[in-house]
Amino acid sequence: METASSLRFFVRCSSTTLFFFFFFFFFFFVSIFVSVAAAADDDELSIDVAHPTALRLISGLPVETSPGSKPGIQLLCKRIHIRGLSRLHYLSKYAHLIRVKVQIVEESPRALRIRNSVDACFHGNSSLGLCMCPQGKWERLSKGPWVRSMSPYDDRVLDIRMPGPSMEILEVSMDEETSSYRIISLVLGFILLTAAPVLSESIVFYYSSAMAVGVILVILIVLFQGMKLLPTGRRSSLAIFMYSSLIGLGSFLLSYVPKLLQTALKDIGIDEDMYNFLILFLVVCTVLVGAWLGFWIVRKLVLAEDGSIDSGNATFVLWSIRIFAAILILQHLVDMPEPVFEITVIRR
Structure with a gap:
């Protein structure tokens, strides 16, 4: 009788663990094959993560209705598409992190004068108009270089705006870093997910x-x-x-x-x-x-x-370990999709 009950418990725990494994592998492969690459216009620049280069900006398009700008003032805007890698061909880049940097490379009087007027917006919505990021997403370069992180498998869009007449003082570059904590969190999460039935008993x-x-x-x-x-x-x-x-x-x-x-x-x-x-x-x-x-x-x-061990406590500990393991596994995901909608509060 005890052997039969133990066998049923093992089968039940094994089936639940397999369900978790299939769920995460399904999510991983969906993220591999479902990726939408937006085509850039002819006047827009792009940087490939596989071949990172430093771009020295020259000119931009004048935009007058950019959110957060003063009415009636035209700003020069430039869009840069950052193309990510293919997961299937660059699995070795899994534990890497890409840092995108925008900095002012000149110390001319004009650069010092407009330093507090250069804004950058980093987003993933390529259908958004040029320099049409919401006002709260624009970040200023007043305190030095602007740096943001992204996954090497992600496709991102960088919008830059500044007063005219040119954008020659700006440079966009990328640095690649290794983030070993992503591998540690993934391995530890799968170990806990596998060992949860044993640990709970x-x-x-x-x-x-x-x-x-x-x-x-x-x-x-x-x-x-x-x-x-x-x-x-x-x-x-x-x-x-x-x-x-x-x-x-x-x-x-x-x-x-x-x-x-x-x-x-x-x-x-x-x-x-x-x-x-x-x-x-x-x-x-x-x-x-x-x-x-x-x-x-x-x-x-x-x-x-x-x-x-009380069965109720064992079940509680079992699912607590599984939830903690799932959180650890999800920590390795840097390129989670961003919501393309926003909530607007209308005051009457």
């Missing part, structure tokens, strides 16, 4: 996790109780937190803290030879108390009366 996992959380709770409790010894007295936690934040601003006084601790320990009667033993003793006590707290929590809240 493992007593060792519950005890180790609860003990780790217990140690963290004990450390937080010790820190919280120590904060009450501050000159603020027994005020609210928010006041204590603000007071400790203000103390953190005076970090240059940290060099005097060891001397104060040594003086206090000497007054108690503890010599320098016992410092290491005292620190080790406090660390061991904190770990033991936290481990006991986690052990007690598992015995009272997780295990059933016969010592087995």
Whole structure:
């Protein structure tokens, strides 16, 4: 009977895990084959991620009705299409990140004068008119180079606007960087997704996790109780937190803290030879108390009366691990599609 129930549980968990795998692989392959490349006009520039180059802008088209600009003033506008890579042919670029940079390369009097009037808009809607980005999406180059990140597989559009008569002071370039955290999050997510049925039924996992959380709770409790010894007295936690934040601003006084601790320990009667033993003793006590707290929590809240894992808790932990794994897997997606609609609030 127990063997049959265990077999049914294994089949149920395996089918759910396979469903998650098929879902993510389906999403991945759809993102491979469903990609829309918008054709650029003859007067629009383009940069291929496979062959990145630095573009020195020369001229642009005059636009008078760009959102956010002053009425009646014409601005020079230029659109640059950034063409992404094919996933099937450039799978090795999976952990890479592309940084698009727009900067002023001249230090002429005109460049210094119009530095605060150069705007850039980075979006994915190629059907949008030239320099017709919403007002809230325009970003200014007043504080140095403008830099934004994108996936190497994505197609993006960069609109630039500035006062005339030319755009020769601007340069658009791309840098490629490696983001290893994307691979780590993907691998860790698939590992957790695969091991979720086993972890949810493992007593060792519950005890180790609860003990780790217990140690963290004990450390937080010790820190919280120590904060009450501050000159603020027994005020609210928010006041204590603000007071400790203000103390953190005076970090240059940290060099005097060891001397104060040594003086206090000497007054108690503890010599320098016992410092290491005292620190080790406090660390061991904190770990033991936290481990006991986690052990007690598992015995009272997780295990059933016969010592087995409660089925309701196991199901909750199973789906919690799967949700966390799904979040980790989705973290590697940089080229998520942008919404092409916007909400306008009309005030009466």
